[in-house]
Amino acid sequence: MNFEFSDDQKLIQDQARLFLTEHSPLTAARQVMDGTSGYDSHLWKSIVDLGWSATAIDEQYGGLGLGSLELCVIAQELGRSLTPIPFFSTIYLAAEIIQQHGSEQQKQSWLPDIAAGKAIFCIASTERAGQHLFQAKRTQFANDQLNGKKIAVLDGADADYAIVSASSAEQDHSLYLVDLNQPGVQRCVSASIDSSRPLASIEFNNASAQRLGAENAASSILTQAFDRAAVFTSFEQLGGCEATMQMGIDYTKQRFAFGRSVASFQAIKHIFADMYVAIELARSNAYFAAWALSVNDEKLPLAAATARVSATDAYYFCSKENIEVHGGMGFTWEFDCHLYYKRAQLLSSIIGSSRWWREQLVTRLLNE
Numbered sequence: 001m002n003f004e005f006s007d008d009q010k011l012i013q014d015q016a017r018l019f020l021t022e023h024s025p026l027t028a029a030r031q032v033m034d035g036t037s038g039y040d041s042h043l044w045k046s047i048v049d050l051g052w053s054a055t056a057i058d059e060q061y062g063g064l065g066l067g068s069l070e071l072c073v074i075a076q077e078l079g080r081s082l083t084p085i086p087f088f089s090t091i092y093l094a095a096e097i098i099q100q101h102g103s104e105q106q107k108q109s110w111l112p113d114i115a116a117g118k119a120i121f122c123i124a125s126t127e128r129a130g131q132h133l134f135q136a137k138r139t140q141f142a143n144d145q146l147n148g149k150k151i152a153v154l155d156g157a158d159a160d161y162a163i164v165s166a167s168s169a170e171q172d173h174s175l176y177l178v179d180l181n182q183p184g185v186q187r188c189v190s191a192s193i194d195s196s197r198p199l200a201s202i203e204f205n206n207a208s209a210q211r212l213g214a215e216n217a218a219s220s221i222l223t224q225a226f227d228r229a230a231v232f233t234s235f236e237q238l239g240g241c242e243a244t245m246q247m248g249i250d251y252t253k254q255r256f257a258f259g260r261s262v263a264s265f266q267a268i269k270h271i272f273a274d275m276y277v278a279i280e281l282a283r284s285n286a287y288f289a290a291w292a293l294s295v296n297d298e299k300l301p302l303a304a305a306t307a308r309v310s311a312t313d314a315y316y317f318c319s320k321e322n323i324e325v326h327g328g329m330g331f332t333w334e335f336d337c338h339l340y341y342k343r344a345q346l347l348s349s350i351i352g353s354s355r356w357w358r359e360q361l362v363t364r365l366l367n368e
Helices: 007-023 026-034 041-049 068-081 087-101 104-115 218-254 266-295 300-325 337-347 354-367
Strands: 121-124 140-142 145-154 161-168 173-179 185-190 199-212
Touching: 007 041, 007 068, 026 337, 068 087, 068 218, 068 266, 087 104, 087 121, 087 161, 087 199, 087 218, 121 145, 145 161, 161 199, 161 218, 173 218, 218 266, 218 300, 218 337, 266 300, 300 337, 300 354
Parallel strands: 121 161, 140 161
Antiparallel strands: 140 145, 145 199, 161 173, 173 199, 185 199
């Protein structure tokens, strides 16, 4: 069994890295952090023009019809450069949910706009801190209208549409498509540890909505969607891991103490060795999960949870140790170490917390 990417997929990754190195330096993330917009609109348009948003969407809906493996290698480069665009919510989650569970009319209506970058989506499922994602049922749907409030919505401040979990009078828990640019929707930007990828709270007051997917299927649809998104996220985290280790190596090579480069000290070498081991473990799990996703293997749920846990642990460790090897300068605003640390924390908490994914991993291992 070969888990290596094909030459064409490697070419896509190389081209993505070249483009992002030139057009998405870390200053782009800083500009979003210091600005009023939740993403870099110019960069988003350029990426759409390259066809990345259409990568895994079927050709009949305006996409390129490539697949999940091509999306994985792009995700790795987006994570390496901390690209401040709404790719995660729109492509990893919304496009996948609509393509997998939407009606033919919904696919025809939304997927071409997603592929062309004309529609930005978000996923709104959380209602209070610490709540299980699939138990958020206070938001109510009745008479084709939605009422309730969702919090910690990634890309919620800038999205055009939302996929919202809600309950009806029959107590079913379903998903609904909502146009966020209507009078019945109010949005407020929330504090986020990574302000280059802001969060928002969204309140619905008699907002028009339409069902997405089968009735009472919100939990099963989101479980499947989060498993698929976990694979893409693990590649983003893997790209971030590689970037932080390289940043630390570059800094310690040119930083001298006691007449020699800091990188030559054994204690520093041990840190990089531990980072390398964590990265390779995360890479192995991410590659296996990518394969399982590409062939829709029955082991995908277990593979996704394994990749999610190992990539989250690796990114936290690498981003933390990168600050450590930078010494007293590592935690300052002027250095870029904290940008990766913040992104690591953000990615560890979306689509379920690290603790929740560990529980999923144990449960799925026991089921095996």
